[in-house]
Amino acid sequence: MTLxxxxxxxxxxxxxxxxxxxxxxxxxxxxxxxxxxxSDVQDQAQEVFVAVHKGLSSFGGRSSVRTWIYGIxxxxxxxxxRRAYVRRERAVAEPPEAVDLQAQEAFEQDQRWPALQRLLxxxxxxxxxxxxxxxxxxxxxxxxxxxxxxxxxxAYSRLHAARRLLLERYREQELKDER
Amino acid sequence: MSAEPxxxxxxxxxxxxxxxxxxxxxxxxxxxxxxxxxxxLSQGLAGLLQPAVGLSAAPLAAAAASSGLKLxxxxxxxxxxVGGAAAVWYLTTEPASAPPPxxxxxxxxxxxxxxxPAAEPLVAVPVEQVVAEPTPEVASAARNKAPRSAPxxxxxxxxxxxxxxxxxLLGTNPARALELTAEHQRRHRNGVLTExxxxxxxxxxxxxxxxxxxxxxxxxxxxHYPNSVHASRVRGTLPPAAP
Numbered sequence: 170m171t172l173x174x175x176x177x178x179x180x181x182x183x184x185x186x187x188x189x190x191x192x193x194x195x196x197x198x199x200x201x202x203x204x205x206x207x208s209d210v211q212d213q214a215q216e217v218f219v220a221v222h223k224g225l226s227s228f229g230g231r232s233s234v235r236t237w238i239y240g241i242x243x244x245x246x247x248x249x250x251r252r253a254y255v256r257r258e259r260a261v262a263e264p265p266e267a268v269d270l271q272a273q274e275a276f277e278q279d280q281r282w283p284a285l286q287r288l289l290x291x292x293x294x295x296x297x298x299x300x301x302x303x304x305x306x307x308x309x310x311x312x313x314x315x316x317x318x319x320x321x322x323x324a325y326s327r328l329h330a331a332r333r334l335l336l337e338r339y340r341e342q343e344l345k346d347e348r
Numbered sequence: 349m350s351a352e353p354x355x356x357x358x359x360x361x362x363x364x365x366x367x368x369x370x371x372x373x374x375x376x377x378x379x380x381x382x383x384x385x386x387x388x389l390s391q392g393l394a395g396l397l398q399p400a401v402g403l404s405a406a407p408l409a410a411a412a413a414s415s416g417l418k419l420x421x422x423x424x425x426x427x428x429x430v431g432g433a434a435a436v437w438y439l440t441t442e443p444a445s446a447p448p449p450x451x452x453x454x455x456x457x458x459x460x461x462x463x464x465p466a467a468e469p470l471v472a473v474p475v476e477q478v479v480a481e482p483t484p485e486v487a488s489a490a491r492n493k494a495p496r497s498a499p500x501x502x503x504x505x506x507x508x509x510x511x512x513x514x515x516x517l518l519g520t521n522p523a524r525a526l527e528l529t530a531e532h533q534r535r536h537r538n539g540v541l542t543e544x545x546x547x548x549x550x551x552x553x554x555x556x557x558x559x560x561x562x563x564x565x566x567x568x569x570x571x572h573y574p575n576s577v578h579a580s581r582v583r584g585t586l587p588p589a590a591p
Binding site for chain 2: 189193194197198202209211212213214215216218219220222223245248252281282284285288301303304305306307310325328332335336339
């Protein structure tokens, strides 16, 4: 659902709660598509919604609420990548404190999901953002450019490059499977 | 404005993408977030935002239920989690602190960029500028970087988790809560929760009896975030205005 509400209509707690309900599932999804490890998705999603809450006051409705939130997801994911040392330390640290077994089971039932993530991992962040928002989240290219903070033509270039790279990876994998 | 040229998506019929690749991409469109994950997320948010805006379990629960969550499971989580978080906050917060206004702050005070977000950090004012005179603990912690090999919690480095731990310790161990805010300051210099961190640090200082340090930091907070949703609570730390 795409909302195009002006800021005052989103001021109340009830509206924020509705906004949360409308958008939380896709925020969780897109953060993973953007490369956030599953163990970090909850915390990063919290940061997205705190940013949404703070930013409501400056949201003027020039884009849809959804496009705006996608942009925040892109920013939070980018910020997470910059804290690369966090992930490096995590790789050798103790296992996660609490594992949501139910969620983990549901997640692992479909092996295609991790396969998709591995494929997306082969893209650099700029191309990945554009590809994910266009092909998986089905934003228009203009919305993709807004969310990524780049010119429209740049967004197109990144999408074409991402497609080309993914096709190459896919064919390489096919060749390996045939051997 | 020129019309946007139509570029068929890979998953659309007639796309030249291989069928297997199309199928893989369709997998990625499935809704994500189990009932439990969404409940955990809303629980964490209520813990972070509730003190500021009065957000509680009820509206999030209702909204979550309307979005398709199973109500019975939600209520179990809400009772155990969000309600508990709200109770912890109220039990550990100055009773005299009036609840902050539910009206949103003025736009100019907010560091979150207008849509679409640009490359600017969400919190534009570095904390180093906010805190004119770092407390000894903060300064010391900032100088003494933790060794990279030091063991730590896997979730302990995230912004939200650090501040949740700090908040939970405010009542029982404000010194440790203050240390955690210093750790947050060190690790997440341009994080999105710096306002929340500063509000927690001020409250921790007040509970430690370090009134002057709390007041200095509160004054800096007021100056940089005059319309923060945490302003009224922080304002309670400041000395009363002279008649």
